[in-house]
Amino acid sequence: MMMGDTFGSSFANLFFLCATIQQIFPNDLKIAINEFLISTIQQLSFFQRFSDRFINFFSPYVVITFCEYEDYRYNHAFAAIETYLGAKATDKAKHLRASQNKDSKGLVLKRDETRVQDEYEGIRVWWETETDSIGFITLKLTFHRRSRDIVTNSYIKYVVEEGKSIEDKNKKMKLFTNNPSSHWGSSKTSLWRYIDFEHPANFDTLALEPKKKEEILNDLVAFSNGKDYYKKIGKAWKRGYLLYGPPGTGKSTMIAAMANLLNYSIYDLELTAIQNNSELRKLLTATSNKSIIVIEDIDCSLVLTGNRKKKESYWTRLRKDGQQGEEEEEEDKSFVTLSGLLNFIDGIWSACGQERIIVFTTNHLAKLDPALIRRGRMDMNIELSYCTFEAFKILAKNYLDLDSHPLFEKIESLIKETKIAPADVAEKLMKKNREIDADESLEDLVQALERRKMIQRDQVDEHKDKKSYKQLKAFRMLF
Incomplete structure (x- = not known):
């Protein structure tokens, strides 16, 4: 009887404590205290059998988790929510993360807090970021169970759509x-x-x-x-x-x-x-x-x-x-x-x-x-084959800002007779000094084309000689 009275008294005290928490403490502190009490309850052997019932009884809060990956597939809702939370007003945040792109003069400030409070149609919710030992991130949404319908039917949809809208505005290719x-x-x-x-x-x-x-x-x-x-x-x-x-x-x-x-x-x-x-x-x-x-x-x-x-x-x-x-x-x-x-x-x-x-x-x-x-x-x-004269003219415009030049006619003739990749042509036209000397760059290209034309002609002649030698050898073997 004494044991039953003690258990009943402890149970009543615990219930009274939870009720007091609901009335006195602010919402975010209530969640933290409730989590602590629930984890304590779960450690008790008596409660482990009926933990789900007791947790639902003592905690009025519902938790939804959003993982970065589900069965190896990327969770696009996660990305949108993360963007939405990162774009929340930073004027009241206590912890900020600063970054600067190489083409940007100013700093970009973002929230760097593991817990963020949000409000939607008069209800309050809390987002929390959790990172495991291998760096995988999970977003956890906590809200009062009386707001379940609003949160599940409209709030989450609103957050995802807002996040995607922000992504589209600030989209960067990766x-x-x-x-x-x-x-x-x-x-x-x-x-x-x-x-x-x-x-x-x-x-x-x-x-x-x-x-x-x-x-x-x-x-x-x-x-x-x-x-x-x-x-x-x-x-x-x-x-x-x-x-x-x-x-x-x-x-x-x-x-x-x-x-x-x-x-x-x-x-x-x-x-x-x-x-x-x-x-x-x-x-x-x-x-x-x-x-x-x-x-x-x-x-x-x-x-x-x-x-x-x-x-x-x-x-x-x-x-x-x-x-x-x-x-x-x-x-x-x-x-x-x-x-x-x-x-x-x-x-x-x-x-x-x-x-x-x-x-x-x-x-x-x-x-x-x-x-x-x-x-x-x-x-x-x-x-995508070797450079043509049309392709050369585009490269000349890109590198030398030239639409025409006296050497273009000679280059056209050489390109028709020579196999040279656009990358090799571009290398000859690249600016080598602070000042671009178009004449010198085009002269370099002409010389490179002439050398390559000679090498390729020698290779063709060598191939013909080898082919002729093989044919002659085969002919002699017949007699």
Whole structure:
């Protein structure tokens, strides 16, 4: 009896304490005290059996959590909420985070508090940021249960829409690259890491024939405006581009120009960091809409099985320029198959996401499996070949601000007879001193073209001699 009386008395005291808390303390302090009391109650062996009932009885607060990733897929509601909370007024915040972009003169101040109070239609809610040991972030929303309908039916929707609106106004393109799958650890580990994408390339400065440039531009614009069309014909809203041609012909620059035209982020997919098709699907389904998924040098990246040494792509090098402390490259064993990649390009998994562009690049078109580049998978095959005179004129305008020059006629004749990449032409036209000497730059280019023409002619003659020698040797063997 005494034990029962003691328990009853303790229970009554605890109930009285909780009731007192509800009346006296401010809301944010009430939540903290209630959490402490609930955690204490859960430690008692008697209450562990009925913890849920007691917690619901003593705590009038409801908690909703928003994880950054769910089953390896990025939670876009999380991003919108985080943007919304970061944009809350900073005049009353006690902890602020300051940053400055390289092109900005002033500092940007944001809240840097783990707990933020918000008010909506007369009700108060509290947001809390929690970070686990591996850096994964969870947002926790706490509110009184009497406000459940308003919070779940309209407040959360309002926050997400406001956050997306702010993102659209301040949107910055990003350059992503995938973390090695061996470092994922658990479903909460980030699959992609990124830096801001600030490449200046655009179609106006792209060294390409005007007719081909216009064709590509029209295709990209039609794709970005084609939501209703793709829905009407029953196809996933995606498009594939294969860029092929010798090194230095502008494949990476073309991708950057595409991203800047459409305001899409870029996902540089390193197949060598993935171990199997299942991991490939997890990575690709974690990409966002309005993005360009890039696999450079597809003929070198995709091997059915075996050990492969990682090859650093242009985008990986660009990303590393913005980061420090990168881990050393190492050999990984990968079993990504061609069928696994094709299944995402135009199989069932291709519908997981909208408004995506897939770009493959290669220096050797003949090495690619026909199944990879057939129509329907790669919608446009774009050849980026050696520099033409039309492309040269664009480069001359970009680098020297010239529309015409007495040497243009000679350069046109040499370019027609010489194979030279636009990157090599641009290198000759680049400003070498503080003052641009157009005559000297063009003379350098003429000399480079003449040397290259001579080398290529000698190579052709040598090839002919070898071919003639083999034919003569074969003829002699007949007698």
